[in-house]
Every structure is written in C-alpha cells, then in structure tokens.
Amino acid sequence: MKYTQELCPVIKKEQLNRTTFSFTVASETAVQNMKPGQFANILVEGKTLRRPISICGFSREEGTIRFVFEIRGEGTQILSEMSEGQRMDILAPLGNGFDIDPAEKAVFVGGGIGVPPLLGASAPYGENATVLLGFRSKEAVILADEFRGNGADVRIATDDGSLGHHGFVTQLLAARLDEAPCDVIYACGPKPMLRLTAAEAEKRGIRCMVSLEERMGCGIGACLVCACKTRTSDGGEKYLHVCKNGPVFDSREVIWE
Numbered sequence: 001m002k003y004t005q006e007l008c009p010v011i012k013k014e015q016l017n018r019t020t021f022s023f024t025v026a027s028e029t030a031v032q033n034m035k036p037g038q039f040a041n042i043l044v045e046g047k048t049l050r051r052p053i054s055i056c057g058f059s060r061e062e063g064t065i066r067f068v069f070e071i072r073g074e075g076t077q078i079l080s081e082m083s084e085g086q087r088m089d090i091l092a093p094l095g096n097g098f099d100i101d102p103a104e105k106a107v108f109v110g111g112g113i114g115v116p117p118l119l120g121a122s123a124p125y126g127e128n129a130t131v132l133l134g135f136r137s138k139e140a141v142i143l144a145d146e147f148r149g150n151g152a153d154v155r156i157a158t159d160d161g162s163l164g165h166h167g168f169v170t171q172l173l174a175a176r177l178d179e180a181p182c183d184v185i186y187a188c189g190p191k192p193m194l195r196l197t198a199a200e201a202e203k204r205g206i207r208c209m210v211s212l213e214e215r216m217g218c219g220i221g222a223c224l225v226c227a228c229k230t231r232t233s234d235g236g237e238k239y240l241h242v243c244k245n246g247p248v249f250d251s252r253e254v255i256w257e
C-alpha cells in the first residue's frame, strides 16, 4: 500500500445539505496513486485519532481530491468547520478501491453517505452506468445531478417517498435487473443495503463488489479495530482488515452478521 501524508490546502468548500459538506483540496503526492473507492485518514484538530473519509473524486491532471462527508460526531463537525485556504492533513490513498472497466455495463447502488465514492467510480462509465441512490428523504439527496452530468441513468428511492421510488434502493435494483442484465454491481452504503444487494447479485449470478464501512483506528492495518469476517475459497473463515484488505470486497467473500 503506497500512501503519503500530505498537507492539502482546501480550495473549495460547499455545503450540500444541512449536514453534508464537500471539500476539494489540492494535492501533489497523494493524488498520484489514487483509485476510486479508496479513502483518506484525515487529522482533526484537537483529536488524536484521524477520521476515515471516503474519496468522492480526484483529478491527477488538476491535482485535486474531493471529499464529501456528513457530520456524524465531534470529529466530522470540526472538519466541516474548516475554511478555504486552511490545510487538511491527510493520509492517503488508503484501502484497495474499485477495479473498474468502463466497457462493462455497471449498476451502482448507493445509500446515504455511501453515495459519494460511487461518483468517482461511475464517472468513467458514462452511459454504461445505472446509478441507484437511496436516501431518507428529498432533503437528504446529494450529488444526483452530478451523476446525471456524467451520463448515468440515475434513479432515486427515498424512505419517506418524498422523491422517486417510495421504499428501498434494493427494490430499484431488482426492477433494474428485471429490465436488462448488467456485468457488475458496485455498492456502498449501510450494511443491510449491502447484504440485500449481495443477495440479489448472487441470485442472478452477477459479480458484485461492496464497499464496507467499519469503525477505524489507524487506517493502515496496524490496530485491528476494523476486522471483518470473510469466507475463504476452501470454505473456511478468516478475519480481514476493512482498512487494508478492503474497504472494497467481492460480496461472495463477506460473511454478513
């Protein structure tokens, strides 16, 4: 794993909804080896532990990395209060990321704050991507227009029915797969959504990659906080690190508990 620690100036800050922020930072080194689906461990002023934040997108040509995150506690609250011009201390890129092949027909399934990493992953697919997004309500919807701007067929589900399909994003997945097959499914979001996505993919014999979210400490495989139980090819079980071996796993490997 080739990562660097870098002090990255914030060059653009946007508030996407009441609790979700987008930060674009300038990067010279970390951006060089980056893949969609990886994450950064970001230092929060006054805290010892860094916070893992997924990479929403990056541009090697422009030397920029974009993070979109939700305020979930004190750490992300402090991060959200950073201003343009301040420097973000990041350790990146971490984790394995998505292997992408834009010639394939891909379906992306995102739930809530699991949506941002799918923006960068789906962009190269253009019209070959169907993007299914699930949110609590219309007010919680983020990035939908940006997915559309990349050429994707975007469909939305909300828990309260205030926008799009009233229900689960996995119901949109079943409907989309009934319409036409796809080569691969990429998913990021809450565990119940990932488990149902994995089951749908398995039922239909479609390759499925899931990005897991776990509590993290070091982010580099040294502290064992982020263990996840997986299946080995000979039918056994073993624990892997979400931070180092993931966060992206083949869904058939994951033991859902």
Ligand code: FES
Binding pocket: 215, 216, 217, 218, 219, 220, 221, 222, 223, 224, 225, 226, 227, 241, 242, 243, 244
């Ligand atoms: Fe420390 Fe994964 S966060 S081993």
